[in-house]
Amino acid sequence: MSYYTLHIFVPCCCALICMIRFSLSGAYHRAFAGVPCLFDKIIPKDLSPKTMRKLKENMWYSCWHSFTSCYGFYVLMHEQWFSLSRLRSDPVGMLFGDPDIHDRSVGLERYYLVEISFWCSCLAFIMIETIRKDFYQMLFHHIITISLMVGSFYLGYHRIGLTVIFLHNISDVPLYVAKTLGYLAEKFDWLKTPTDIAFANFAFGFLFSRLYVYPKCCVIPACTFAIEYKRPMRDCVLAIFLVLLQCLHLMWAKMIIKMIFKTIKHHGVLADGDIRSDDEGESTPASEKPIAHKRKVQ
Secondary structure (H helix, E strand, C coil), X not given: CCHHHHHHHHHHHHHHHHXXXXXXXXXXXXXXXXXXXXXXXXXXXXXXXXXXXXXXXXXXXXXXXXXXXXXXXXXXXXXXXXXXXXXXXXXXXXXXXXXXXXXXXXXXXXXXXXXXXXXXXXXXXXXXXXXXXXXXXXXXXXXXXXXXXXHHHHHCCHHHHHHHHHHHHHHHHHHHHHHHHHHHCCCCHHHHHHHHHHHHHHHHHHXXXXXXXXXXXXXXXXXXXXXXXXXXXXXXXXXXXXXXXXXHHHHHHHHHHHHHHXXXXXXXXXXXXXXXXXXXXXXXXXXXXXXXXXXXXX
């Protein structure tokens, strides 16, 4: 894919994803408060405005990550270099090989660019969406993710990039499904047990994929490749970014473990509210609390 195609595809795809998201779930911004969206037609009408907003947001993420998980699995299984047995026995050789040889398939390139476009759209939306206590963590996460994806795309590290993307997508699906069920369970009591099951699946999947598989198959091989093979500085930067991403995983794992204990104590996820309830700030729209004006006036 040419330089010009890349720089046309990503902005256009990002704009398209933003339009799809807005048409499905709307945007939490004062200017769009009265604009209807498609999810309004299928969700219960007697929920609180705050719950309806969060429900629509999580329905969007559930749909998107389910789609990209299936799409990514299809792409990964059709890549000639990918092998589960080799990933376990020789991750450095499989994920890096010769990074100077760009053996990207057309399917991999398209999937990569769609994912870059999605995270760019997320970066745009968090500036106008619900402000949470972990806003700066999410901002940091999005910047690192986009930097890793763009850098790995240009430098030929698409193998490890595709693996990292897939690991993140598969653990995000049960998270947003559990949150969606949790909000619906406020009206339908029979959804409380499915919510607990979905949260348990998410917690196990996150802790296993982000704290075991990701460091074993991505972080350690990247550090090994950069140090033992005496690679140039660009490879060291890649390893550093992967380590920074792992630091975020550890922070989120701490919050998830805390939520697990609360769930056990209160006999259910809903007993203490949203799965990310500890992370959410006030429900004031971002337009009323601009990030740029959070510093004290001298």
